[in-house]
Amino acid sequence: MKKILIYGGSGSVGSEVARMLHDKGHPLHLVGTQEERLSAVADEVEATYTLADVRDPEIFGKVSQDAGKELGGLVYGVGTINLKSIRRITPDDFLEDFKINALGAALAVQASLSALKKGGNDASVVLYSSIAARHGYSLHASIGMAKAAVEGLVVSLAAELAPAIRVNAVAPSLLDESQLSQGMLENPATREAIIKSHPLQRLGKPQDIAAMTVFLLSSQASWITGQVMGVDGGRSMIP
Numbered sequence: 001m002k003k004i005l006i007y008g009g010s011g012s013v014g015s016e017v018a019r020m021l022h023d024k025g026h027p028l029h030l031v032g033t034q035e036e037r038l039s040a041v042a043d044e045v046e047a048t049y050t051l052a053d054v055r056d057p058e059i060f061g062k063v064s065q066d067a068g069k070e071l072g073g074l075v076y077g078v079g080t081i082n083l084k085s086i087r088r089i090t091p092d093d094f095l096e097d098f099k100i101n102a103l104g105a106a107l108a109v110q111a112s113l114s115a116l117k118k119g120g121n122d123a124s125v126v127l128y129s130s131i132a133a134r135h136g137y138s139l140h141a142s143i144g145m146a147k148a149a150v151e152g153l154v155v156s157l158a159a160e161l162a163p164a165i166r167v168n169a170v171a172p173s174l175l176d177e178s179q180l181s182q183g184m185l186e187n188p189a190t191r192e193a194i195i196k197s198h199p200l201q202r203l204g205k206p207q208d209i210a211a212m213t214v215f216l217l218s219s220q221a222s223w224i225t226g227q228v229m230g231v232d233g234g235r236s237m238i239p
């Protein structure tokens with residue numbers, strides 16, 4: 001069974017991906033910064049793990065060493081949502097969002113290239129964009145910019161790494177049950193308005209995103225590369 005490396009393996013989406021892959025019998029290696037949170041998921045899914053902060057470019061070599069010589073897939077589930085008006089946002093805010101969402105994803109793939117190539121046919125990389133990369137929402141300048149960079153990375157790497165490695169992204173709308181989105185959902189009126197903006201009349205669940213991720217990692221997706229899959233309750237396509 002293919003071994004899968006999951007950055008953000010203790011997150012809302014990453015931990016669900018880990019559970020689904022564990023149920024299918026995949027060996028796993030997880031990455032995060034908080035040991036208690038990461039080791040709890042690692043115990044549950046019988047994974048090994050590395051404590052590492054993706055803002056430090058030096059960690060990627062160590063992570064890929066710990067993850068092993070052969071990988072069938074890589075999931076980069078680390079992300080931010082820092083909402084600020086363009087008047088208040090600082091250069092450091094922009095750089096932080098870019099480092100965590102885009103540069104970290106690129107360095108993670110770069111460090112695992114040889115393991116992914118040795119992992120057999122049809123290795124697969126899954127990154128995360130956001131509905132905000134292509135749809136305009138106020139206060140989203142920094143995250144929209146960083147996630148648009150992820151989408152550029154997906155098509156470039158898909159071209160460069162084909163046919164050995166497929167590279168795709170999932171672009172979620174807002175998820176319930178995620179630390180990342182809690183700030184945006186605290187106000188009940190705002191929460192209701194956001195729910196109503198989705199044709200399917202609910203917020204996303206981490207499982208919605210994890211299911212698409214697991215599909216993209218699988219051989220059932222072996223003719224899919226360079227794609228950004230919207231998993232967003234219809235919000236991106238239906239006004």
Ligand SMILES: NC(=O)c1ccc[n+]([C@@H]2O[C@H](COP(=O)([O-])OP(=O)(O)OC[C@H]3O[C@@H](n4cnc5c(N)ncnc54)[C@H](OP(=O)(O)O)[C@@H]3O)[C@@H](O)[C@H]2O)c1
Pocket residue numbers: 007008009010011012013014031032033034035037038052053054055076077078079080081100128129130131171172173174175176178179180181
């Ligand atoms: N949640 C949403 O509404 C939403 C919407 C659109 C797009 N997305 C995207 O979907 C992806 C998954 O989101 P999520 O909701 O699962 O996020 P999450 O619950 O906040 O999980 C983030 C994960 O990344 C780890 N992490 C955070 N900062 C890190 C750092 N500097 N270095 C290493 N690991 C770090 C966290 O572990 P530690 O806490 O241990 O560091 C955690 O495992 C992200 O790319 C996000 O941008 C989410």
